[in-house]
Amino acid sequence: MNEKRLTWDQYFMLNAHLISMRSTCNRLNVGSVLVKNNRIISTGYNGGISGEDHCLDAGCYVEANHCLRCLHAEENAILQCALEGVSTRGSHIYVTHFPCVHCMKKILQAGITKIFYLEDYKNHEYCYHLLKVSNVEAIKMEGGIENFINDADLLSGHLKWQFR
Numbered sequence: 714m715n716e717k718r719l720t721w722d723q724y725f726m727l728n729a730h731l732i733s734m735r736s737t738c739n740r741l742n743v744g745s746v747l748v749k750n751n752r753i754i755s756t757g758y759n760g761g762i763s764g765e766d767h768c769l770d771a772g773c774y775v776e777a778n779h780c781l782r783c784l785h786a787e788e789n790a791i792l793q794c795a796l797e798g799v800s801t802r803g804s805h806i807y808v809t810h811f812p813c814v815h816c817m818k819k820i821l822q823a824g825i826t827k828i829f830y831l832e833d834y835k836n837h838e839y840c841y842h843l844l845k846v847s848n849v850e851a852i853k854m855e856g857g858i859e860n861f862i863n864d865a866d867l868l869s870g871h872l873k874w875q876f877r
């Protein structure tokens with residue numbers, strides 16, 4: 714009998730990975746999930762505002778090495794809560810990549826108290842300063858998503874995913 718299950722952290726990070734697959738930007742696919750009391754309250758991926766062209770179709774709008782068109786996955790998850798009137802205070806965020814400085818400020822100011830991420834992404838030292846000031850932890854989930862989905866003990870036959 715196979716009793717091993719995904720942990721909550723793995724479960725939410727797999728969701729973030731899945732959500733990143735809806736990204737409309739050519740540059741990087743990022744997904745995020747906001748979680749409160751083990752419930753997903755919001756999700757986001759990087760892409761333009763509603764009604765705007767997708768980078769996938771129109772090409773990225775690059776200035777100073779940033780895509781102007783895109784909101785980041787973390788911004789979209791937080792803004793979805795703003796739009797719907799859901800409190801982000803005390804929630805946790807699961808994001809596929811380490812947040813940029815702009816997202817980090819928003820995450821902390823939105824009262825999010827824990828950050829889980831999978832991939833390092835130009836981890837800016839100012840982010841670590843802000844984390845310290847805010848007494849918030851950023852936890853890197855080790856092993857990579859392929860490993861926790863391909864963990865032989867988790868595969869009971871019904872769950873088979875191919876990565877690239």
Ligand SMILES: [Zn+2]
Binds near residue numbers: 737739740
């Ligand atoms: Zn773009």
Ligand SMILES: [Zn+2]
Binds near residue numbers: 785786787814817
């Ligand atoms: Zn960002």
